Amino acid sequence: MKRLIITTLAATLLAGTALSGTAMAAGQRYDDHGRYDQRHDNRHDNRHDSRYDRRDHRDDRRDHRRWERGQRLDARYRDNRYYVSDYRARGLRAPPRGYRWQRVDDSYVLAAVATGLIASVIIANH
Template identity: 40%
Template sequence: MKKVLTAAIAATLALGSVGMASAAEAQSRGQDRYEQRQDRRDDRADRRDDRREARQDQRAYARWQQSQRRYSAGRYTPPRGYQTRAWAYGQRMPANYRGSAYVVRDYNRYGLRQPPSGYQYVRSGNDVVLTAVATGLITAVIAGLFN
């Protein structure tokens, strides 16, 4: 009887330790899943922050802006063969406008930010247009900057 009782206690202890090991394993797996989920949430938050920063950068050069203040500048005459017109984002400005007579180099004087590398401000009538130097692609229009 003593041997049977000892065997039963040993079996109970063995099963209990196996149960504890599997419980610890399950808890470990649960912890891993929690950490993976948390990592995904952190990644999502980082991507959301990146998108927010990109939108703020995009707003820095809004596609169309109405000037808050008007400045006096010399008389404007369009390039030969062209008339004053309203430009829009995404259009291409002809090479005739990209000549030195129409480029606004003293942008600080008119309350404009420094153009990004590879871009320049071009005057067209009373408006100022931010264009790519190489292609003439219009990135932003500031309407009514000049009298």
């Protein structure tokens, strides 16, 4: 009798696990980086909607901020396209080792290459 109850209980548990595993696997999808994304729903996939592209560009324009010594320069502004190689022609002093001048918004920012820590900020003359 015990054997019958244990066998029935084990079969019920295995059947329940198999059904719930199938249901869960049906809801799981991989995102762009190969991770599971269970919340993904095709009805709300806005990655290719042009309204969202325009909104992103508007946010960049509003992100004008005042840089100060001691802050960290955002990683996006530490890119080579903001790098100022002709600092002497612009009236800037030579950067110390490990630092470089970046032109961000309307300012020249002297920041550490490795950490982005700002050592000096000079307003750019147009």
